[in-house]
Amino acid sequence: MAANAEIIKVLICQGTGGMASGAAAVAEAFTEEFAKQGVEASVGKRCEVVGTGCRGLCANDVLVDIVLPGQTAVTYDFVTPEMVPQIVTEHVLGNEPVAKKVAGEYYTQFLAKQQRIIFSRCGTVNAESLDDFLAHQGFTGIKKAVTMKPAEVIDEVKRSGLRGRGGGGFPTGVKWSFCAASPGDEKYLICNADEGDPGAFMDRSVLEGDPYGLIEGMMIGAYAIGCKFAYVYVRAEYPLAIKRLQLAIDTCYAKGILGENCMGLGFQLDMRIKAGAGAFVCGEETALMASIEGHRGMSRPRPPFPAVRGLWGKPTNINNVETFANVSYIFYNGADWYASIGTEGTKGTKIFALTGKVKHTGLVEVPAGTTMKEVIYDVCGGILNNRKFKAVQAGGPSGGCLPAEALDAQVDYDSLIKAGAMMGSGGLVVMDETTCMVDIARFFLNFTRAESCGKCIPCRIGLKIMLEILERITHGEGQEGDLELLEDMAYDIKKSSLCGLGQTAPNPVLSTLRYFRHEYEAHIKEKRCPSNSCKPLLKFEVVDGACKKCGLCFRVCPVDAVRWEKGQLAVIDKEKCTQCTSCYDACRFMAIE
Amino acid sequence: MSNAAQSAAQEEIDLTGANQVIDKYQDMHGSLMPVLQGIQEHYGFIPEPTVHLVAERLNVYTSQIYGVLTFYAQFHLKPRGKYIVRVCMGTACHVKGATRIGDTLTEQLGIGHAETTEDLKFTAEYVACIGACGMAPVIMVNEATYGSMSVQKMVEVIDKYKAME
Numbered sequence: 077m078a079a080n081a082e083i084i085k086v087l088i089c090q091g092t093g094g095m096a097s098g099a100a101a102v103a104e105a106f107t108e109e110f111a112k113q114g115v116e117a118s119v120g121k122r123c124e125v126v127g128t129g130c131r132g133l134c135a136n137d138v139l140v141d142i143v144l145p146g147q148t149a150v151t152y153d154f155v156t157p158e159m160v161p162q163i164v165t166e167h168v169l170g171n172e173p174v175a176k177k178v179a180g181e182y183y184t185q186f187l188a189k190q191q192r193i194i195f196s197r198c199g200t201v202n203a204e205s206l207d208d209f210l211a212h213q214g215f216t217g218i219k220k221a222v223t224m225k226p227a228e229v230i231d232e233v234k235r236s237g238l239r240g241r242g243g244g245g246f247p248t249g250v251k252w253s254f255c256a257a258s259p260g261d262e263k264y265l266i267c268n269a270d271e272g273d274p275g276a277f278m279d280r281s282v283l284e285g286d287p288y289g290l291i292e293g294m295m296i297g298a299y300a301i302g303c304k305f306a307y308v309y310v311r312a313e314y315p316l317a318i319k320r321l322q323l324a325i326d327t328c329y330a331k332g333i334l335g336e337n338c339m340g341l342g343f344q345l346d347m348r349i350k351a352g353a354g355a356f357v358c359g360e361e362t363a364l365m366a367s368i369e370g371h372r373g374m375s376r377p378r379p380p381f382p383a384v385r386g387l388w389g390k391p392t393n394i395n396n397v398e399t400f401a402n403v404s405y406i407f408y409n410g411a412d413w414y415a416s417i418g419t420e421g422t423k424g425t426k427i428f429a430l431t432g433k434v435k436h437t438g439l440v441e442v443p444a445g446t447t448m449k450e451v452i453y454d455v456c457g458g459i460l461n462n463r464k465f466k467a468v469q470a471g472g473p474s475g476g477c478l479p480a481e482a483l484d485a486q487v488d489y490d491s492l493i494k495a496g497a498m499m500g501s502g503g504l505v506v507m508d509e510t511t512c513m514v515d516i517a518r519f520f521l522n523f524t525r526a527e528s529c530g531k532c533i534p535c536r537i538g539l540k541i542m543l544e545i546l547e548r549i550t551h552g553e554g555q556e557g558d559l560e561l562l563e564d565m566a567y568d569i570k571k572s573s574l575c576g577l578g579q580t581a582p583n584p585v586l587s588t589l590r591y592f593r594h595e596y597e598a599h600i601k602e603k604r605c606p607s608n609s610c611k612p613l614l615k616f617e618v619v620d621g622a623c624k625k626c627g628l629c630f631r632v633c634p635v636d637a638v639r640w641e642k643g644q645l646a647v648i649d650k651e652k653c654t655q656c657t658s659c660y661d662a663c664r665f666m667a668i669e
Numbered sequence: 670m671s672n673a674a675q676s677a678a679q680e681e682i683d684l685t686g687a688n689q690v691i692d693k694y695q696d697m698h699g700s701l702m703p704v705l706q707g708i709q710e711h712y713g714f715i716p717e718p719t720v721h722l723v724a725e726r727l728n729v730y731t732s733q734i735y736g737v738l739t740f741y742a743q744f745h746l747k748p749r750g751k752y753i754v755r756v757c758m759g760t761a762c763h764v765k766g767a768t769r770i771g772d773t774l775t776e777q778l779g780i781g782h783a784e785t786t787e788d789l790k791f792t793a794e795y796v797a798c799i800g801a802c803g804m805a806p807v808i809m810v811n812e813a814t815y816g817s818m819s820v821q822k823m824v825e826v827i828d829k830y831k832a833m834e
Contacts (some may be wrong), residue, residue, distance in 0.1 A: 096801050096814035134803030274759030274798035312706075312743055313799060353702060354742030356797065370701035372740040388698070431761035431802035438803055469760065505760045519763050523797060529740075634773075634820040654776070656769045656820050 084115075084123045084168060087141035087149070089199065091130030091284045092277075092316055093438075097137035098156065103127060105157035106140075109164045118169065121145060129285015131199030133186055134438040136179065141199075142167055153179040182436060182457055189455050191417070192441045193425050194401045198285030203320055206327050209288040215339065217407030221296045222341045229300040230256060233403065236411035237423035242268060242359075242396030243474065243500040244576075245422075245489040248403070251393060254383035256301045258391035265303035266387065266394040267294055268364060269310040269317070272356040273472030274523065276503035278427040278439055279397040283310065283317035286401065287324035291347065293400030295338060296407060298345045301393050306345060309364055311352040322349055356473075356527035360575045361394045363529060374529040375575035396501075398427060418444035422488035427502055432469075433460045434506040442487065449483040452506060461664060463508040466607075467591070471500025473520045473527075474580030476587025477513060496587045498580075509666065512609035513592040514599055517585045518546040524581035535578030538569040542585065550610045554600035563589060608660055608669055615669055616653055618646050622667035629659035629668065686711040687719040691726050701727060701737060705744060714745040750785045750792035752830050754778075755809040759798030762806040770806050771795060773823040791830070 086106050090099045103125050110116065110123045131139055136153035142163065143149045150173045152163065159177060167173050192198075201208040209215075221229050234249030255263060267290065271279040282290060294306050310318050325347055328334040336344050350368050357363045358373040365387045367373040386392025402424055406414045415423050422444035428451060431437050435457035442451060448468060452458065459465050467477040476497035478485065485495040492499050507516065525539040542565050545558050566582035573579045589596065598606050605613040618629075623645050630640035637652035638659060648659070648668075660668050690707035694700040704727065708719050715738060724731045738744040756771045774793055775781050782795040801807045804816025808826070815826055 092800055092814075093803050096804065096807075096816060134801075137803070271800075272797070275761050275802055277798075277800040277802060280800050313796070350699075350702075351706065352741075353706065353744060355740060367702070368699055370699040370737070372736050374740075429802065431805060432764045437761075437805075472760070503760070505764060507764055511764050516764075519760070527797075632819065632821075634824065656772065657766070658769065658820050661766050 082121050082145055084119070084121050084145065085141075085143040086123070086125045087128050087143065087200065088125065089129070089131050089137060089139045090127035090203070091134075091198075091281055092314075093130060093134035094137045094139070095316065099127075099138045101157045102138050102140065102155050102160065105160040106164070109160050110168075113164060113169070115164065115168060123168075126202045127204070128200060129195075129198035129203045130281040130439060132190075132192075132195065132439040132441075133179075133183065133436055135436050136183075139179070142173075144168070144171065151179045151183055152177050153183065185457070186436055186438075186440075186455055189446065189450055190441050191425050191443050193405055193417075194282065194289075194398065194427060195285070195439070195441050197289060198281060201286075203285050203287065204323055206288060206324075206331065209286075213408050214288055215292055215333070217404045218292050218295045218299070218339070218341070220407050221299055222343070226256065226300045226302060229296065232411045233300070233406060236406045236414040237418075238399065238402055238406060238414065239422060239489060240396060241398035241402065241426070241502075243471065243498065245499060248395060248399055251383070251395070252297065252301050254381070255303075255391050255393040258384055260391055261302075262390045263301060263303045264387045264390055264392040265294060265298045265301065265306040266361075266364065266368070266392060267306065267308040267397060267400055268359065268361070268394055269308055269314075269397045270352050270359040270364060271311060271314075271397070271501060272359045272527075273474075273501045273503050275431050275469075275505045276429045276472055276501040278429055278502055280314050280317050281427075281439055282397050282401050283314065284320050287321045288328075289401050289404050290321070290397060291324060291328060291334070293403040294347065295334075295345060296403050297393065297395065297400065299343050303393065304344050304346065306347045307350050307368055307387075308347065309350045309352060309358070309368060311358075312354060318349060318351060325349065355529075356523075357529045357575075357577050360577055362575065364394065365392065372529070374531045375577070377574060398502075419486065419488045421490045426487060426499065428487070429503045430456050430506065431503070432506040433463065433508040433511070434458070435460055444488040445486045447483070448478065448485050448487060448504075451487065451504070452483070456506075459506065459508050461508075463510070463664075465506070466509050466511060467507045467513065467516075469505040469507065469516065469584070470497040470503070471583075472503045473524050474498060474576065474583055475500045475503075476583050477507075477516065477591065478587070479591040482591070496590055498583070510607055510609060510660070512550075512605050512607040513588045513595045514546065514550055514605075515607075515609055517588045518543065518550055520584040521546060521581065524577060528577060528581075532572075532574040532578060534569045534572040535574070535581065538565055538573075539578070539581055541565065542569075542582065546585070549596065549599045550605075551612045552599065552603040552610075554596075556600070558600060559589065559593070559596055608666060611655060611657060614655070614657070614660070616648050616650060616655060617669060618648060619667045619669055620645060622665050624665050624667070626664075628662045628664065632658045632662040634658060682712070682716050682718055684718065684722055687722055688726075691723065695726070701729060701734070705734070705738065709744060714748050717746075747785070748789060751790050752810055753792045753794060754827075754830075755794045755796045755799065757797075757799050757801070757805070757807045757809075758795045759802060759805075761802035762798075765805045767806040769820055770808060770818050770823050773820050774827065777824060777827045 141149040238248045239245040363373040363375040382392040521543045630638040640646040785792040
């Protein structure tokens with residue numbers, strides 16, 4: 077910030093999370109308040125309200141940083157427009173931070189174990205400003221890359237040890253060398269920004285917070301491989317990301333950074349956004365290419381791999397958003413620097429999206445090799461409402477659920493696969509004792525079944541049958557032999573499906589069967605859901621011994637079906653009850669069954 | 670399909686908008702999806718006559734266009750409500766009780782996933798993750814996002830939109 081020593085900066089998170097919490101109104105309030113109080117004139121410094129990308133702690137949005145000249149930033153959380161006048165008067169004018177509103181100790185802790193490299197620009201620079209990007213190492217990577225031969229660039233990426241961040245973990249440099257070696261002049265580069273895994277939103281955050289960083293990474297890739305045309309396939313559910321990236325691409329064209337002679341560096345690259353239309357399977361590379369060509373997004377068998385025959389039959393290289401973002405930083409700081417971070421098999425940092433029943437939900441960037449326990453407890457503050465941890469679901473619908481015993485697993489590609497999950501795109505959904513693992517398996521299968529493209533039979537029909545079995549079990553109609561049949565089918569589907577969707581779809585079932593078999597058995601043999609979560613198995617009765625008579629259930633019931641008086645046991649009126657399960661969620665003592 | 674929706678679909682429609690969209694993308698490699706997306710943006714859904722127009726002008730089979738339209742979740746062949754209520758059914762929202770939010774919507778408006786009320790005011794949509802997992806469970810009404818939903822809050826939000834035009 078030293079370069080801008082004489083400017084007072086107000087940094088406001090304007091990612092989707094921030095915007096949904098009212099960041100636009102807060103930004104407006106700051107601008108208004110500065111004008112109203114005549115701040116610029118009275119302190120003699122320029123005041124700037126900057127909309128930045130996401131800074132991670134989405135649970136506490138709106139987050140605002142006040143940067144006074146020569147001082148470190150002070151962060152406020154849960155900021156509303158009403159708080160703005162006080163902050164301006166006391167902090168900006170009076171130089172005395174409003175202690176009560178400043179983000180607490182947890183924010184320091186949230187950042188302590190993180191190493192924010194890919195996110196170093198998210199949350200500090202104006203996401204829509206090319207000048208801000210240039211002031212923070214922007215485009216120095218590509219300038220360095222063009223001083224090398226394309227083959228040397230690929231070697232540099234190989235040496236860094238970077239592996240694809242989309243989930244598979246294939247070494248990026250090796251992938252590039254395949255496409256570079258394919259004959260022909262017409263080659264395509266694709267950035268896969270079809271981030272469909274429910275519970276993962278780091279790609280969106282990079283697109284919204286650092287779009288130029290992605291463009292730079294893609295330019296390096298295009299130069300190394302020899303591509304003249306690049307697509308960014310963004311899912312349509314991310315309108316803000318599309319808007320910011322389009323703006324960045326337009327600016328790059330206007331400044332000659334993209335086009336016939338990129339930055340005067342002597343290579344050509346055109347770039348276009350392709351908006352998806354709501355199909356999870358399009359995250360699979362062959363389906364994604366079919367979608368760009370204007371067809372149904374259905375996968376096809378490989379080989380031939382895209383590096384040989386890809387988009388419109390031409391050699392094509394596909395990488396994920398986070399991978400390209402990593403590439404930029406490898407060229408800022410060198411492959412050796414990058415390789416010094418992380419573990420033997422997984423280099424660099426990985427971004428995780430923590431959601432579910434964890435205190436501080438949001439985006440976390442940690443060096444590979446950090447343990448799951450550190451991420452959940454140290455960075456994110458542990459479990460919500462001090463309940464008991466049950467499992468963490470890693471890797472989205474293709475991943476698995478890990479129990480407390482597996483929490484010492486390191487977050488890298490190989491350790492997670494050994495534990496029965498996978499890195500996937502990096503979504504971590506934390507579950508507590510009120511989450512039923514059979515229901516979670518059913519939930520994921522319902523998702524993958526609906527998103528199956530329908531081309532190959534194991535995936536289309538196999539998943540449907542597995543789902544039917546799971547639905548029976550959660551309805552209390554499970555039978556002897558169901559679990560064996562589920563396992564049998566899961567292995568068959570994994571082996572015989574055409575693409576990644578089907579090959580990984582049974583994972584949630586297999587991992588929950590491995591670690592939480594007793595829950596399945598309780599559903600089948602005792603017709604009971606140990607987590608009080610499967611609606612058809614609930615009695616809607618208060619348990620006398622467990623009820624602490626606190627009245628929480630009484631307060632949350634939307635239809636006044638709970639009778640309760642201070643110090644009395646709560647009673648649920650079954651006539652009035654609509655079985656919405658609000659009381660189950662509210663009860664801290666698992667006292668309703 | 671409701672009566673109101675049916676009569677709306679059968680009305681004569683002005684194809685100028687569709688023609689303009691086709692003009693814009695016609696020469697592009699892989700133009701079908703951008704054309705359909707543009708048409709949907711213009712009309713709010715894909716009216717049947719535009720499908721035939723696209724088939725003729727881009728020289729593709731109607732069946733191929735319907736194949737694409739029915740494959741992707743974001744194309745709609747029927748008119749939709751003024752307020753699109755998207756209930757997020759992603760993992761984080763599911764764990765935090767999205768099912769009861771969806772149930773409340775059905776109780777209040779009588780519509781489930783991909784259904785529209787008779788008066789064309791509300792359309793319900795269950796979506797898989799809108800990327801605001803930090804505030805789960807989440808719903809969106811058109812562009813506005815509402816986080817940390819409870820049954821009570823859901824009723825309030827729906828009442829608010831019911832009272833609006």
